[in-house]
Amino acid sequence: MKKKIAIIGAGPAGLTAAYLLSKEGVNVDIYEADSRVGGMAKSIPMWGQIVDLGPHRFFSSDPRVNKLWLNVIGKDYAMVSRLTRIFYRKKFYFYPLKPFNALFNLGVFQSIICVLSYVKSKIFPSKGPVNFESWVVGRFGYRLYSIFFKSYSEKLWGIKCTQLDSDFATQRIKKLSLFEAIKNALFKFENKHKTLVDEFAYPLKGAGQIYEKMAEALIKNGGNIFFKTPVHSIIASKQNKNNNIKVKLNDQSVKSYDHVISTMPLTNLVQRLKAPNDIVDYSKKLKFRNTILVYLKINDHNLFPDQWIYVHSTEMKTGRITNFSNWVPSINQNKKETILCLEYWCNDDDPEWTADDKKLIDTAINDISLSKLVNKKTIAEGKVIRVPKCYPVYSSGYKNNLMPIENYLSDFKSLSVIGRYGSFKYNNQDHSILMGIMAADNIINNSNYNLWEINTDYEYQETSKITATGLEQKQ
Numbered sequence: 001m002k003k004k005i006a007i008i009g010a011g012p013a014g015l016t017a018a019y020l021l022s023k024e025g026v027n028v029d030i031y032e033a034d035s036r037v038g039g040m041a042k043s044i045p046m047w048g049q050i051v052d053l054g055p056h057r058f059f060s061s062d063p064r065v066n067k068l069w070l071n072v073i074g075k076d077y078a079m080v081s082r083l084t085r086i087f088y089r090k091k092f093y094f095y096p097l098k099p100f101n102a103l104f105n106l107g108v109f110q111s112i113i114c115v116l117s118y119v120k121s122k123i124f125p126s127k128g129p130v131n132f133e134s135w136v137v138g139r140f141g142y143r144l145y146s147i148f149f150k151s152y153s154e155k156l157w158g159i160k161c162t163q164l165d166s167d168f169a170t171q172r173i174k175k176l177s178l179f180e181a182i183k184n185a186l187f188k189f190e191n192k193h194k195t196l197v198d199e200f201a202y203p204l205k206g207a208g209q210i211y212e213k214m215a216e217a218l219i220k221n222g223g224n225i226f227f228k229t230p231v232h233s234i235i236a237s238k239q240n241k242n243n244n245i246k247v248k249l250n251d252q253s254v255k256s257y258d259h260v261i262s263t264m265p266l267t268n269l270v271q272r273l274k275a276p277n278d279i280v281d282y283s284k285k286l287k288f289r290n291t292i293l294v295y296l297k298i299n300d301h302n303l304f305p306d307q308w309i310y311v312h313s314t315e316m317k318t319g320r321i322t323n324f325s326n327w328v329p330s331i332n333q334n335k336k337e338t339i340l341c342l343e344y345w346c347n348d349d350d351p352e353w354t355a356d357d358k359k360l361i362d363t364a365i366n367d368i369s370l371s372k373l374v375n376k377k378t379i380a381e382g383k384v385i386r387v388p389k390c391y392p393v394y395s396s397g398y399k400n401n402l403m404p405i406e407n408y409l410s411d412f413k414s415l416s417v418i419g420r421y422g423s424f425k426y427n428n429q430d431h432s433i434l435m436g437i438m439a440a441d442n443i444i445n446n447s448n449y450n451l452w453e454i455n456t457d458y459e460y461q462e463t464s465k466i467t468a469t470g471l472e473q474k475q
Contacts, residue, residue: 005259006261007030010211029226034228036208058207061465234272262416267424301336301338
């Protein structure tokens with residue numbers, strides 16, 4: 001008898017697992033709270049164009065992930081030359097670093113201070129507690145940390161960098177050093193650091209096109225996607241954790257399955273699973289950060305060349321500005337207007353989360369005006385999209401709360417938790433896709449991949465990259 005699998009969430013992780021399972025003839029039902037697939041990486045129509053939920057580039061060095069991505073997207077993609085800069089004190093700094101640009105913007109005196117600060121951090125390393133701030137200061141020196149890391153990180157996470165766990169640094173920037181950045185900038189070595197790649201693959205109809213194609217294949221293979229159907233909870237037998245797993249929907253209906261793959265927020269899953277009180281208490285100490293996206297339609301084009309800009313200036317509330325005209329021409333749908341997206345991050349109890357749309361749009365208009373990137377008179381209209389629980393907050397000691405939950409859930413052999421929300425990991429698309437691949441393989445081939453071990457700094461013994469002509473294996 002065919003296995004019957006439920007998947008909660010049609011984002012990159014859940015949809016990848018569903019796509020692969022359906023190809024092997026497994027009965028798959030996806031329950032998706034939204035009306036579209038793609039999760040945080042979805043693409044949506046807006047003002048006659050196509051936009052993403054902020055900037056979403058795809059890049060991976062894992063052959064398994066790249067092969068899958070190419071098999072699904074076919075030839076419907078282009079390579080995009082990345083240009084991103086940092087906006088700090090009314091000046092733009094190239095990211096990754098270009099020494100002469102940085103020297104010119106900082107000035108000779110500030111540059112000398114940065115170098116001295118870096119030397120000091122090497123001669124007199126911090127002996128205090130290890131956190132995000134102390135880790136980055138030890139790698140770059142306090143002055144460079146305060147310019148290029150502090151403000152943006154505190155906007156994103158809503159806590160002081162001294163309260164942010166060093167895990168965020170080790171997973172995101174552990175291979176990045178000042179020496180490496182300067183070496184790459186001066187001598188153009190191949191950049192092996194994921195966050196600094198200068199070219200990436202992008203679908204012709206937006207980042208979400210890859211997941212729309214997966215959904216089409218899933219349905220063709222006999223799978224189901226139930227849109228606007230949020231899952232309330234999972235019911236698993238305490239006496240027999242290997243079987244009898246059920247999905248309870250918000251309408252109180254209950255469906256039985258052989259296995260459930262969950263990408264719903266880990267905190268919601270645990271608190272509705274009737275877990276022991278101590279496990280529930282641990283889950284309540286884990287926090288997610290929300291995102292508010294404010295889109296502005298600008299009656300102008302060729303505003304600035306970047307795909308996105310990191311905003312480190314404290315006088316601006318936004319943390320990142322995306323220009324969708326600089327990705328691939330096909331998403332602009334031959335429109336002359338430019339769509340910008342300004343990102344704001346907040347908690348559930350912050351006033352911004354429930355603020356009036358007009359107030360948020362006014363804030364975005366003020367921010368973009370301060371940047372001098374746009375003539376205020378060319379701003380035609382705005383639109384607000386709220387995305388809850390986008391970022392798992394790596395507050396200091398968060399693993400002390402996460403590990404007991406991992407151990408508890410690992411006993412449920414008919415339950416897999418994957419994805420950024422589901423596993424409480426700050427995944428990019430490639431990490432979530434890999435989780436989906438491995439979750440499907442565990443079910444299809446009775447593999448024994450430990451899905452909890454897939455972190456954002458995972459390495460694979462073979463490497464590859466996507467180019468304009470397909471997959472290129474690397475030694």
